Structures are given as structure tokens and as C-alpha cells.
Amino acid sequence: xxxxxxxxxxxxxxxxxxxxxxxxxxxxxxxxxxxxxxxxxxxxxxxxxxxxxxxxxxxxxxxxxxxxxxxxxxxxxxxxxxxxxxxxxxxxxxxxxxxxxxxxxxxxxxxxxxxxxxxxxxxxxxxxxxxxxxxxxxxxxxxxxxxxxxxxxxxxxxxxxxxxxxxxxxxxxxxxxxxxxxxxxxxxxxxxxxxxxxxxxxxxxxxxxxxxxxxx
Ligand code: AMP
Numbered sequence: 001x002x003x004x005x006x007x008x009x010x011x012x013x014x015x016x017x018x019x020x021x022x023x024x025x026x027x028x029x030x031x032x033x034x035x036x037x038x039x040x041x042x043x044x045x046x047x048x049x050x051x052x053x054x055x056x057x058x059x060x061x062x063x064x065x066x067x068x069x070x071x072x073x074x075x076x077x078x079x080x081x082x083x084x085x086x087x088x089x090x091x092x093x094x095x096x097x098x099x100x101x102x103x104x105x106x107x108x109x110x111x112x113x114x115x116x117x118x119x120x121x122x123x124x125x126x127x128x129x130x131x132x133x134x135x136x137x138x139x140x141x142x143x144x145x146x147x148x149x150x151x152x153x154x155x156x157x158x159x160x161x162x163x164x165x166x167x168x169x170x171x172x173x174x175x176x177x178x179x180x181x182x183x184x185x186x187x188x189x190x191x192x193x194x195x196x197x198x199x200x201x202x203x204x205x206x207x208x209x210x211x212x213x214x215x216x
Contacts, residue, residue: 001026001080001212002105004087004096006182007113009171010123011197012204014136016113017084019205020212027076030084031064033134034071054161056170058088058178065095072099080108089178093185109215110186111208113197117172124168128157142201 001024005013014030021028035053038046045067052059068086087093100106115123126139128148132155137144144150148157162171186192193215195207 001082002100002108003080003212004083004107004110004186005085005113006110006179006186007197008115008117008120008175008179009168010120010127011113011115012123012201013084013113015201016197016204016208017082019201020111020208021082023205023209024080024082026080026082028082028084029068029071029086031068031086031088032084034067035059036134054167056162056167056174058174061089061091061095064088065092068092068096069099072103087182090181090185093182097189107191109193109212110189110191111212112183112186112192112194113204114194115197119198120172121165121168124163124171125165127160127163129160130155131158132156 003020003024003026005017005020007013014033017028017030032053035046035049039050039053040046045063048063049059058064064086068083072081083096087096097106123138123141126141128137128139128144129135130137130150130153133150133153135150135152137150137157144157149155150157161167183192193211195204195211197204199207
């Protein structure tokens with residue numbers, strides 16, 4: 001299964017991606033996660049992307065496309081992959097199509113998670129991420145047992161710089177202006193499947209698997 005997840009920030013792409021990747025036994029490739037790991041490790045790539053991420057802006061395509069091209073050439077994609085957070089504009093979608101067509105392995109589907117605008121800010125501003133294992137919690141919807149401590153690994157929970165309210169506004173603008181056009185791009189390619197991303201995590205996963213079973 002070669003799959004792309006699309007949706008506004010806060011739609012639950014990362015959470016669903018983990019479940020879907022496990023269900024289909026495919027690697028979960030999150031460009032945001034790769035960038036955050038690079039920042040944590042202090043690599044040159046990390047230094048290059050940090051200021052864009054902290055401001056809620058897209059990292060330049062030259063950097064992101066090359067990162068994805070390298071990742072898609074690794075040897076663990078025999079069963080396919082799930083891309084989360086890429087592509088984020090039509091230029092990236094075209095680059096992805098070219099990379100995959102060269103490998104004669106086109107996408108099977110693009111799953112759009114659709115969510116009402118007023119839910120987005122609520123979801124993002126309550127999100128807390130574990131500094132150690134990366135697990136995502138939510139102060140209201142999925143709180144850890146002890147505030148600011150991860151139940152899984154006891155790591156410290158923090159609020160991503162770009163989950164603060166002033167940056168969320170910019171991320172939503174960027175989504176509307178730059179990312180949402182990829183929805184029509186993929187509709188025209190006949191790849192788009194849209195599901196509602198409201199409800200419990202388990203409900204949404206079930207909805208996704210049921211919708212994807214029609215294409216795969
Ligand atoms: P995410 O974890 O997917 O919400 O991404 C967090 C941030 O990483 C975004 O706001 C961008 O600054 C950067 N980023 C992640 N994926 C991309 C991409 N495909 N193109 C450009 N920037 C990206």
C-alpha cells in the first residue's frame with residue numbers, strides 16, 4: 001500500500017498514520033518527525049529547518065524534496081509506505097509523482113482527513129509531545145496520568161513551539177494557501193478518498209481502513 005495522508009494541522013494525521021502503518025505493515029514517513037529528529041540531534045539539516053518550523057512556515061522545497069527522495073530510496077519500502085506531512089504543496093506533489101513514476105510504483109491512494117475549522121485550534125493548542133519517545137498526548141482528549149510526564153517512557157511532555165496559538169494561525173493560513181490545492185490535484189488524478197476525522201481515534205482508524213479496502 002502506497003499511501004499519502006492529507007489534512008490540516010490538527011486533523012490527527014500523525015496519530016492515524018501510526019495505526020494505519022501498523023495495520024498495513026508499512027513504514028510511517030513523517031517529514032515533520034524527520035525534521036524534528038534532525039533538530040534534536042543538531043544536524044546541519046536541523047539547523048537549516050528550525051526557524052521555518054518555529055514560525056509555522058514551510059521549509060523550502062529544495063530541502064524537503066531531497067530529504068524525501070533519499071528516504072524513498074531506502075530499502076524498507078517493499079510493502080509500500082505511508083507519507084504524512086508530504087506533499088504540502090502542488091510542486092512537492094509533482095516531485096513525488098516523478099520520483100514514484102521513476103520507480104514504477106505509483107501511489108495507491110491519498111486519504112484526506114477532513115475536520116471542521118473550529119476543532120483544529122482546540123486540538124492543536126492542547127497537544128503535548130514527549131521529548132523522549134515522541135508520543136503525542138492531549139491535555140483534554142488524551143491526558144497522561146501525571147501532568148507533563150509521558151505514561152509510556154516517563155519522558156517530559158512539552159508543547160511544540162509551532163503548537164502555540166500565534167503560530168497555529170500562521171500554519172492554518174499556510175495550509176489554506178499552499179497545501180489545500182493538492183486536494184484537487186489528487187482528485188484529478190483519481191486518487192483522493194476523503195473521510196471525516198471527527199470522533200474517537202479508533203472510529204477514525206476503522207473508517208480509514210474501510211475506505212481504503214475499496215482501493216486495495
Ligand atoms: P508537521 O509535523 O507535519 O505538522 O510539520 C511541522 C512543520 O515541519 C511544518 O509546519 C513545516 O515547517 C515543516 N514541514 C513538514 N513537512 C513539510 C513539507 N512537506 N514541506 C515543507 N515543510 C514541512
